[in-house]
Amino acid sequence: MNKQVLVQGNFDILHPGHIRLLRFAKECGDKLIVAVNSDKSMGSKSRVNEQHRLEMVQSLECVNEAFLSDLTPAETVKSLKPHIVVKGKEFESRHNPEHALVEMYGGKLIFGSGEFESNSEQYITRTISHGHNLDYKKCQSYATRHQFDYQSINTIFSQFSENRVAVIGEIIVDEYIQGTAVGLSQEDPTIVMTPDRADTFLGGAAITAGHIKGLGANQVTLFSVLGKDDKADYVKNHINAYNIDTILFDDGSRPTPLKSRYRAGNKTLLRVNQVRQHKISKEIQTDLYMQLESSIHNFDLLVFSDFNYGLLPQTLVDKVIALCNENNVRVVADSQTSSQVGDIARYKDMMLITPTEKEVRVALNNIDDGLPILAQKLCEKANPTSLVITLAGEGIFIHLPDQNGHWENDMLPAINRNAVDPAGAGDCFLAASSLALCSGATPWQAFYVASIAAACQVDTLGNQPLSFTTLQQRVLESFKNI
Template sequence: MKRKTVLVIGNFDILHPGHIRLLKFAKECGDYLIVAVNNDSNMLIKSRVSELHRLEMVQSLECVDEAFLTELCSNSLIANYQPYAVVKGKEFEEKENPEYKALKTYGGKLIFGSGEFESNSEQYITRTISHGHNFDYKKCQSYATRHQFDYQSINTVFSQFRENRVAVIGEIIVDEYIQGTAVGLSQEDPTIVMTPDRTDTFLGGAAITAGHIKGLGAKNVKLFSVLGKDDKAEYVKSHIKKYNIETVLLDDSSRPTPLKSRYRAGNKTLLRVNQVRQHKISKEIQTDLYHQLQSNIQNFDLLVFSDFNYGLLPQTLVEKIILLCKKNNVRIVADSQTSSQVGDIARYKDMMLVTPTEKEVRVALNNIDDGLPVLAQKLCEKANPTYLVITLAGEGVFIHLPDQNGQWENDMLPAINSNAVDPAGAGDCFLAASSLALCSGATPWQAFYIASIAAACQVDTLGNQPLSFNTLQQRVLESFKL
């Protein structure tokens, strides 16, 4: 099918919300939006804003696929690009429009529109991610002091990240963020009414865990998962390539690819809709998945269980994989998320690291009474991890290090980011960074310091995006400079 190119031409002297709404409307009229920005010599009234700055502002908009400076008239541009449509503001509808003649030669359209006035225009600007504005490192410094490490020792750990070969196994989730404007309450019933403005889609679950590990510099990362036979599976297969990881993706027509849709207004989530099916994968697919992993096991130093309890990791398969890793000296870490009352982190035994939430620990132990230190030790007695970190959302993390004599050492790191944009994915990022650090020679205290800063970076952006090594390194360096 031929791509529907849409062309918009203008000065964009001062980029205001009306411009942004018009360009968003133009993008919705086709598949590919081109914006021709008149250069200084092509403007009747001299602008106070340079042509390069005007171009940069247009290029910063997410809805714009291509933008350039031009000295050509509109008809020449139409002749060159032959767009499906030219879009102009509503104010031009009753005026003479020379574009009609050029468009008529091949059947192009002239569309007038100004976009929805209620939409929040700022959300369409692509911002350079600048982590760290809300970070509070003060308590990190006392933590580093009492555990006797500095930036130089952390940097030594960083230098080993690229030596690791990692397998990740678990559910891949497609995360949708439907951003809109809250209109108010319905007149018919007490329901919040919102007008959707845009939808952003991200890869979540095991995919983002693998993406973080690769983004942080691991040598090789291979993702093992099962997808449905649906359009979301195709989305996963096409977008996972950007993460530069290898994949083994099996098909299961009985289970849709998990989809989580979050409806947001401003910076608040109004509703989350989960489209998942939680029955176990068939024994045939379990066998196929195990054999795929078995044939690759000697290529890994670390295996990560990223379990969302949607049936991809039945207990018999988990036990076989653990035994396989032990036989091949592959270290193992696990995160097993609990949805409602489903999930049991304690079934992941003899892990190097587990990182449950407080709720997940209490569900696994059926214990609502004990405090964190006792709770942590009881989980260690049941599951025998080398290290345990209980994540506490906005309160930070509780660290529990048991030993072979029934003793333990505890500590806590508070949340470093005081103003999370989106808390989703913090646990995945913490697990990825801490396990990679432990495999790179970090002490547990160093690993969880690194991971806490990594998680703070993750919640500083909307949606799951792989954290880069350079960003993490820069934030860790900043934490020692205060």
């Protein structure tokens, strides 16, 4: 049965107490209906236009339906006959004419306390910052040093739409459980939290493809494998929003990867990964390769977005690289080693690889050397045209080897001073830098653009494809004081 819940009020100023009450009301049933008292019914009490008040309520994710009402709360209840009516705790000791009405047809009147939730503001919007955390001062000397300006970058931007891109890698479903940290458990030293909401995003290779398309690529095709489960259904139902083509294979031997992050405020308390890491079957490998082989002439760039969950065995990687080389398709790679084991050095002769410092040290089994030596040793082993070592909050280290055994190094500091959510920065950096390189950018230009793109990504909670307009605007801002 679809339980309808009714809340009625003025909502003159939409404050956290309202949001908590409405969230509580939503949890009491299936459909939350909010009656916003009209200007006519409020008389002189109305300080904000009724249309504005209605729009504010409609903007809340927990509200299924909202409308303006000239009726009293009792008259609204009599008209709609909701299963549940929710009012604030302060009304519990007052006369409530709705009480008798709802009892007549078997409904309930519930008083919500509007308990404190530190994340109430997130019911209004997922994006907490809008570029205000970006600090370009430290990177301006980089642009001067490498002799490029906004006009040269804008010329590169104009070529983004000429690129046709294939992305191969694991699709991940990212779940964010936002809550309030209650305190420490009395039984053991464990943080106790109360979940307030859950948001779900597409991650992994899906967001890499989404970024590339969002930044303006002509065509993006994603090759991946999904389990036969509800998360796979979620992916198939939501991937179309990215405007990318997909070639997906079902594999009943593994679940669709799910990463759940439990957060309080802007901090992640715990991450739970539900994955299996065995290799995909030879049959799926063959089918995937044949699909790629039949369409390889449609691509200018191929991106390996490897999370080391078994989608890219070495034999398949080697065949795909050889296929790309035969057809003059440029190739870039990122191979993640966070909670799993990977080896970025297995991707040979790439146009670009973008490992973290940890991923470089794992690939080389080296905990002693500094970044310049690490970079050179990795280049000797993997032979990329360009290497960027990402350093999280410290920015990036750039290493460009040449054919004579020499190299150039440089660094770009992190541009975002206060990351809202650091997850996905590497995927966004890979997407923007590879697209820029294929559009005629020098490595120095490409990594400047990609650093700003990554700074935009971590300015938002969860994975959302970065738009070309946003990136172009932020890059323009970065040159204003040069």
